[in-house]
Amino acid sequence: MSALLHTPVDEIPQIRETLKKTFRSGKARPLEWRRQQLYQVARMARENEEAFMTAMGKDLGKPRMETWLGEIAGLIERTLKTAEALEEWAKPEHPEVADWQKPWRPTLYKTPKGVVLIIAPWNYPMILSLQPLIGAISAGCPAVVKPSEIAPAYAQLLAELMPKYLDPEAYRVVNGGVMETTKLLELQWDHIFYTGNGRVGRIIAAAAAKHLTPVTLELGGKSPVIIDGECDIKIAAKRLLYGKCTNAGQICVCPDYVLIPEQKQDELVAALKEHCASFFPEGPLNSESFGRIVNGQHYARLMDMLRRTKGTIVLGGKSDGKLAVEPTVIKDVGEGDSLLEEEIFGPLLPIVPVKDLNEAINYVNSKDHPLVIYAFTEKQEVKDRLIAETMSGNLVFNDTFQQLAVNEIPFGGIGESGYGYQIMKYSYDGFTHLRSSIDVPYDYEPHFALRYPPYSEEKRKTIEAGMKLDIPKPAANGKL
Template sequence: MSALQYTPIDKISEIRDTLKQTFRSGKARSLAWRRHQLHQVARMAKENEEAFMAAMKSDLGKPRMESWLGEIAGLVKRILLTAESLEEWTKPEYPEVPDWQKPWRPTVYKTPKGVVLIIAPWNYPMVLSMQPFIGAIAAGCTAVIKPSELVPAFSALLAELIPKYLDPEAYAVVNGGIAETTKLLELQWDHIFYTGNGRVGRIIATAAAKHLTPVTLELGGKSPVIIDADCDINIAAKRILHGKCTNAGQICVCPDYVLIPEHKQDEFIAALKEHHAAFFPEGPLNSSSYGRIVNSMHHGRLMSILNRTKGTIVLGGKTDGKLGLEPTIIKDVREGDSLLEDELFGPLLPIMPVKDVDEAINYVRSKDHPLVLYAFTQNQQLKERLVAETLSGSLILNDACTQLAVNEIPFGGIGESGYGYQILKYTYDGFTHLRSSIDVPYDNEDPFRYPPYSEEARKLIESSMNLDIPPPPVNGH
């Protein structure tokens, strides 16, 4: 596998300028051309799936099933759906207007924003670089992809394959670290799509503001789980544990901590232990179905958090002395604990006992809006309360992480967990400008809009505008 070669900094402006020239030439606007480029991305993924899985195994210790299903197969499916949808998504819209405006033919055109920058993270390096990328292609943009330097095998492979499969005058990979990213952010882009953490997200947004560049920020945060005492504790434990173990917990929608009525805590822990034994009969650190932590810095960060907790470890907690860390369950975690400070982004699951769901809801409301709020309940009234009384990027009921498999709903955060959306048409929309237009016939004249103005003309216009305001309600009804 190729070593990761950083892009020379003095070439980065040249790369951007080439893409800008290509965009201005109009090459990327043809739907047939966009469809071909999309199919080439799909071919790249399919024809090199063994190489991509090997790269992600090298970088992350990611199990083959997780790489294939979570990074490759689902991505190819979305590429094909995108290619099939181009005509529908890109066709102009003709909004319904009052009869007197119909001769103007009001139209909304779907136009590409231009040259875009995609900065991808390390935890799901393929899907989180390619998913925004296919939206940019579909929108008719040209694009630079900046993959993470923390996954060198994947990033080197992507840089090698992109120019082999796609038009190198329209799409490019820039590899590097802080210096290369800083150079990218000094340049003007027409949209920046960043996936990562809030600290870097603020840097991205600040740099973008200098050029008034719109930004999509896909961030993370602490996604809580609320467990209703009357739910099926066994199935809740199974699904939560699976979500926590996926990619060794290094996933932005990972269940971060659990809020559970205190009298149900021990039953929940017993169920977690049972499913853990079934998932990893040979132990997680010996299992081909469990990944590892990306590097020693993140491994050390997780061990530091675990060493400082005041909670009680009831399962796991061991490391192999390298980058492996067992799924670890910690009970009786209280406010102010190290496990509740920042997003864990690892296989640690704190359990925070509460009096009831009211206390759980109030706790969630007191924190930053999470990317996901999970809840396990069959109580319809509680479901409606969660919709009405909480805010999060997504509200997921009775499962963990499977929302990512639904193509028809948006994925995105709110507040500290980011802004903007993605998945299929939502990604396309993010890279698309809605360009409004009217075409007023010369014989469609309104004499009352021209000076000299008169009170008679104003009253005539007012009579046609229906400006009557409904009366206020009586007794609140």
């Protein structure tokens, strides 16, 4: 792994002050300047494609195809689309109001929040550090990006490249570990965007609260898969396995465990075996299409989970003794099992057999709100029940991961899986303050006669009549 040059801690306050001065100067506000910086992000990704893939290969052992598609190509596409949409997103809005208020010209101005801090994770180091950055740039916010020290090759490369492409008076990289992050969190920021786990998320939120700083927390959790026994099990298994194997399961939207009618469990296992053999004919441990676990600590954590499970391993289970773990399916996993204790964040897939949909819904609702609920069903009544009776950040029917390919919908969690939204306009909105304004003409003065003292009951009744405060009475059946 590459050596990471830490940013000197005593330089961090000065970096923030430089960005504060840039924000106060108004340099980052013009849309054309923002667009130019966005194009530079795209150029940085495009012109250093090979260097980024090599760095992330060193850090994660991630397949090149996954790195290009999930990190580089998607980032370039969203950066370009953001640049094209700036005028539309940034233009003031004029809400529809009552006729008597229209002369006041009520307006919503889209103003940047200020200088922001972006703290990124290691599992998708490029997209999860630069996707929030393009949101900050598009909103007119200078930003500090803090990549994860667990992906040091990427973090070092980003620190070297960003000053060559982006204005260093507005956008900076701070590298390091706990000490550097602690210093960053001691300072006041106008917004903090953190992607990671709930334990650190609580630390981020507590530090932000001292300065009343708004926060976006993109966390994770155990995202369940609910399988209707009457769906196409083979297709469900294929799409499920794809989701579990991507980046060796190290992604916050990874399907974590499966709930399926007990009589369909073995059919699912057979389909998973068939597709695994098709995906990795040479075996996953020998395949360039299957990733590795990021480091020894996470590898040991996964192997400990697997060692302690009371379920039955029916596929995989082997490792190379270093950082590679086969896609592993464990059936007959029950409540309290080691595989259900915490987010797996790896290629282990426990199957929890249930009696029916009612039991599946009750099981999901007894846990923390997940980032995603995946459901494989073609029955509208099942979909309707999941929409009405469960809670999650996203709800995806009949596939895994594809919600991330839709630029026009928000991505974000709820409760333990986080709060706030991102992707495209939702990233822009997250770093933007809606500054409302009215402009009341002086010639409106005759209309204000009733509001001025001395007050009287007659004035109050006249105002009340104009406000139309009568509440409809319910009918005999209780309906309005």
